[in-house]
Amino acid sequence: MSNKDKLIVIIDDENDILTMLEKYFTREGNYRVKTFNNPLTAISSLPQDTDLVLLDIMMPQMNGLDALPKLLEKNPDVKVLMMTAYSTLDKVLNAHRKGATNYIMKPFSSLSALGKKIEDMLKA
Template identity: 60%
Template sequence: MENGKYKIAIVDDENEILTMLQRFLNRNENYTVSIYSNPVTAVSTIDSKYDLVLMDIMMPQMNGLDALEKLMKKNIDVKVIMMTAFSTLDKVLKSHKHGATHYIMKPFDSLQAVDKKISEVLLLGN
């Protein structure tokens, strides 16, 4: 937590998802939100200042599972929620094996449900 706010990174190759989540989450005065459309850039930028990462699995530059693995190898204390529209049990298991805290499906049931999941995950760290 930085300046009393949780720092959240959103990593997704779909600009609509990035914009929608950023606008919605920025309404919460407890969050500071950064967005990344390229997972390679995200992995090199995200550090211990971040509390949470929302990461898509299917991205062209690097898939989210590989990005998650690289992020976890940096040994930073960050929670990760994986997002995807294409779920398989194998992806869920790999996400958890590589350090993801939770997994949510796109399209989202609602943005409020995403916010609730984020709150739950952040509270797990306290």
């Protein structure tokens, strides 16, 4: 399966992050990308063929830790990469307990490092 067959869903309340990641993953990674700036909308509209979700933890409508089990309920096989600028060991452990595959700190050290992490997650 090539990258163009893979769907990445990005959920973040910051539109600049959504735009930047969508451009990067469609151009550099050649993935299909769908973005949501509201986790409630993402939960109700999550495409069934989603391969990976990039999920921000801190959002005003619903935090990512609360959205995570609801997304996994809709698609138990999806891989979830949590994103946060406010990481604590407790949040990381809580995300793993709730089913997150991995996490990454914002701001990203580099988009290519993020792309490599996603590529590795999709191969596993």
